[in-house]
Amino acid sequence: MINPLILPGILLLISDAGIGSMNIRVKSGSPGIIPCLYDKKHKENRKYWCKGTHWVSCQILAYTNEPGEYSLTDYPAQSIFTVQWKNLKTSDSGYYWCAVEIGGSPDDGYYLNLKVQSAPDVSVASSSVSGHEGGDISVQCLYSSGYQNKVKQWCRYKDKRCYTVGRTDTSQNSSVQIRDDDGGRSFTVLMTGLRRTDSGWYFCSVEDLQVPVQITVTEPKRAFTTIAAAPPTPSEADIDTTQQSTNRNPTSVNKIIYNMTTDSRPETHK
Structure with missing residues (x-):
């Protein structure tokens, strides 16, 4: 349901996409951020942040993706835009409006009461x-x-x-x-x-x-388990040692093989 707020010269539609009349407390001198909801059918429309007790006298402070004292970032997939600031004073307390620019039709949005306190x-x-x-x-x-x-x-x-x-x-x-x-x-x-x-x-x-x-x-988080390598068996160690010895001194090995071959020849009798 959309409720019309009729003021001299301007019509703002207060939609159920908003929370309604909220009373938000923030700490003075500290950075902060608040979310503004909007109807998903307005994901392509420009959003803005406005200050004023009455809509007719509301002062637009920032639009989405424009630099300034307030930074507005739109998240169309969530139908939310955020309003972020670095430092607010107690004098910044007042009524603000989360609004969507419709164009050719009344804008859509809702208001909230933002109070800045040293000890909220x-x-x-x-x-x-x-x-x-x-x-x-x-x-x-x-x-x-x-x-x-x-x-x-x-x-x-x-x-x-x-x-x-x-x-x-x-x-x-x-x-x-x-x-x-x-x-x-x-x-x-x-x-x-x-x-x-x-x-x-x-x-x-x-x-x-x-x-x-x-x-x-x-x-x-995914847990990774490290498996330690098993020590070689005695037979594997012997084979590895023989292999290393062979690689270091191939001539000696060839000589041993030659002697073994010569000694194993059968004797011939005349």
Whole structure:
């Protein structure tokens, strides 16, 4: 379903491809990256990143594959483009829009509330985590003391499926388990029995706040076994020694053979 947002002079279509109204927290002075979803039918269209409380006054900050303060990279196979930055200030907080330029029709996209904080209310120990197929990975989600009793979730971007405290199967061979450490003001997400299809973007969620995490699942490492060569048997060693002696002194060997041949001749009697 596509919901129209009507503003003076401009119409933007808010599609279900987006997560909707998200409240993302990022750390000031640090690099960061967030994903923007779009409908797969728009994979060939140009994407852009826009800032403004209202769409009518939204300022386009960057387009995909163009240099600038924000770097946008499109991944058509995943129907995602990422927005990456090197350094944001607290003054950069505000409403931003993940949008697709349609051309001749209303643009498609959705907005999110990005808040830059020196000590974010919600954060992650690492925003990019990798694992091998069949293995396990863990993600540590951190939160401030004011959110200790709030609902904690681990959600996937593409299907908006969320998992809360407890264990829930994500597929036939993998599962998600969330453990909340009240005293440490963090909760840990454990994904076991990883599959290649588990790769993608997720987010830690505490009440209505989110922080993105990229999960990458690769092929399992192959183990190589070195087999030691067996020592030669005594008979093989003797043959090898004789062969080496023969190669070093062929004249002596010929002489021995000659003597053996001469000595073995039968005597002739007159």
